[in-house]
Amino acid sequence: MSGAKTFYVTTPIYYVNDKPHIGHAYTTLACDVLARFKRLDGYDVKFLTGTDEHGQKVEKSAEVAGISPQALADKNSANFRELAARLNCSNDDFIRTTEKRHVAAVQALWTKLVESGDIYLGHYEGWYSVRDEAFYGEDELVAGPNGRKLAPTGAPVEWVKEPSYFFRLSAWQDKLLEWYDANPDCVAPQSRRNEVISFVKGGLQDLSVSRTSFKWGIPVPGDDAHVMYVWLDALTNYITAVGYPDQGGDYARYWPADLHMVGKDIVRFHAVYWPAFLMAAGLKPATRVFAHGWWTNEGQKISKSVGNVIDPLELIEKYGLDQVRYFMLREVPFGNDGDYSHRAMVMRMNSELANDYGNLAQRVLSMIGKNCGNAVPVHGEFNDDDREMLDAAHGLLHKLRDAMDRQVFHEGLEALWVVIRAANGYVDRQAPWTLKKTDPARMGTVLWVLAETIRNLALLTQAFMPDSSAKLLDQLAVTERSLDRCGSHHALKPGTPLPVPQGVFPRFVEEQPE
Numbered sequence: 026m027s028g029a030k031t032f033y034v035t036t037p038i039y040y041v042n043d044k045p046h047i048g049h050a051y052t053t054l055a056c057d058v059l060a061r062f063k064r065l066d067g068y069d070v071k072f073l074t075g076t077d078e079h080g081q082k083v084e085k086s087a088e089v090a091g092i093s094p095q096a097l098a099d100k101n102s103a104n105f106r107e108l109a110a111r112l113n114c115s116n117d118d119f120i121r122t123t124e125k126r127h128v129a130a131v132q133a134l135w136t137k138l139v140e141s142g143d144i145y146l147g148h149y150e151g152w153y154s155v156r157d158e159a160f161y162g163e164d165e166l167v168a169g170p171n172g173r174k175l176a177p178t179g180a181p182v183e184w185v186k187e188p189s190y191f192f193r194l195s196a197w198q199d200k201l202l203e204w205y206d207a208n209p210d211c212v213a214p215q216s217r218r219n220e221v222i223s224f225v226k227g228g229l230q231d232l233s234v235s236r237t238s239f240k241w242g243i244p245v246p247g248d249d250a251h252v253m254y255v256w257l258d259a260l261t262n263y264i265t266a267v268g269y270p271d272q273g274g275d276y277a278r279y280w281p282a283d284l285h286m287v288g289k290d291i292v293r294f295h296a297v298y299w300p301a302f303l304m305a306a307g308l309k310p311a312t313r314v315f316a317h318g319w320w321t322n323e324g325q326k327i328s329k330s331v332g333n334v335i336d337p338l339e340l341i342e343k344y345g346l347d348q349v350r351y352f353m354l355r356e357v358p359f360g361n362d363g364d365y366s367h368r369a370m371v372m373r374m375n376s377e378l379a380n381d382y383g384n385l386a387q388r389v390l391s392m393i394g395k396n397c398g399n400a401v402p403v404h405g406e407f408n409d410d411d412r413e414m415l416d417a418a419h420g421l422l423h424k425l426r427d428a429m430d431r432q433v434f435h436e437g438l439e440a441l442w443v444v445i446r447a448a449n450g451y452v453d454r455q456a457p458w459t460l461k462k463t464d465p466a467r468m469g470t471v472l473w474v475l476a477e478t479i480r481n482l483a484l485l486t487q488a489f490m491p492d493s494s495a496k497l498l499d500q501l502a503v504t505e506r507s508l509d510r511c512g513s514h515h516a517l518k519p520g521t522p523l524p525v526p527q528g529v530f531p532r533f534v535e536e537q538p539e
């Protein structure tokens with residue numbers, strides 16, 4: 026693939042204090058869809074995910090579980106790896122922050138920041154939230170029950186007073202503002218970008234980047250009393266995975282990353298601290314950070330204490346993998362918060378997958394099977410209706426490409442469904458079952474137009490629903506599946522033998538009470 030355009034996409038690395046839930050699945054899925062799409066579109070892709078294993082939060086969880094932090098990390102990291110596999114994710118690497126390669130990269134970055142004069146020794150006194158692994162200023166805190174001070178996220182905070190190394194974040198305020206200004210797309214969506222810029226304009230204080238009150242972290246080079254702040258450690262994973270501190274090889278090939286996908290709660294770390302660390306080390310910041318919204322469950326905030334955490338593996342079990350992949354990227358405009366409900370899931374699954382897409386394929390393929398000798402039909406001249414249908418199908422690639430580049434998955438899928446619905450309308454209007462008796466040659470043309478439309482649709486749904494799309498393409502005997510096969514140049518060849526058709530998108534049937 027030498028010379029191909031590259032695309033490097035990352036998920037946040039997940040804390041190992043917890044089991045994987047729908048939020049983790051969501052970020053990873055969105056990245057997988059992009060990675061698959063870009064690969065099919067001819068890019069040399071690197072898709073990275075992994076686990077964030079150090080810090081006070083993990084240390085405390087291990088204590089509660091009565092095991093070592095490393096044992097907890099080993100156990101839970103495996104669950105995240107398994108989740109990615111069960112979601113059919115195509116990640117090229119899975120990084121763990123307890124790996125040697127990562128410890129070496131973080132210590133090299135630290136040394137570089139000391140050399141550049143951006144890290145100095147001082148004393149921290151202020152608020153810290155273990156749950157968020159974040160420092161907060163007095164002015165950011167909110168009043169909780171009994172007047173207790175809480176982080177703006179609602180997490181408890183504690184007063185910390187200890188020697189600490191600091192990163193000279195205050196010195197990077199203007200450089201960051203210049204960077205946002207020169208790169209209008211570097212933080213998305215726009216609302217998050219505005220939030221980041223106003224936070225930076227509000228003034229940046231130097232950031233405490235080491236702790237002495239616990240041990241579970243990467244030691245500061247030359248000062249074993251300190252472990253590094255978990256976010257400096259964690260963010261560095263994105264360059265560890267491309268070989269930093271070596272700046273040849275994969276680093277030269279993939280860095281800067283094209284996209285860090287994150288949830289809205291961790292934008293500040295990715296769009297303020299991380300670019301500042303990188304600039305201070307003389308490295309380029311990632312091209313773009315996209316922050317998606319949060320899921321609620323049947324209208325309620327998801328939390329362990331409420332007991333309404335959604336297990337993505339249970340969803341896959343109940344509704345099917347591609348159904349869940351489709352639902353998550355279709356239901357909510359990407360970037361907004363969204364609500365998961367059984368009803369919404371079944372609606373999407375039955376009306377859009379089974380009725381719209383599944384039925385289209387099913388009726389066209391079974392008619393071809395019965396009436397065209399199990400081969401791609403022969404077509405004659407096209408009329409206006411045929412041409413309009415084909416143009417719509419052949420014009421989809423550039424629409425989807427544009428949506429993917431803006432990470433508006435829901436818009437991309439809607440563009441595909443406009444064509445699916447148009448194709449169902451075309452079947453009804455052309456009524457090939459009537460043509461069978463009155464004009465079999467015309468029936469062949471209509472069925473060919475439909476089969477060719479489905480070929481284009483199935484090529485384009487591959488990134489979202491890899492297994493189901495592959496089944497559709499198998500049924501059309503399409504072997505060339507990269508996106509440069511979309512369009513009229515590679516249209517189906519009449520007479521190509523086809524396998525026996527099978528349904529692809531089952532309906533969800535509610536269990537009837539006895």
Ligand code: MSP
Nearest residue numbers: 037038039040048049077259260287288289319320
């Ligand atoms: N370890 C840090 C990230 C370090 S990246 C260098 C972390 N981990 S996390 O496991 O707590 O969260 C990972 C992601 O899950 C975040 O992007 C967060 O936004 C996302 N979600 C957690 N709950 C969520 C929902 N209910 N809905 C959608 N996403 C949510 O933060």
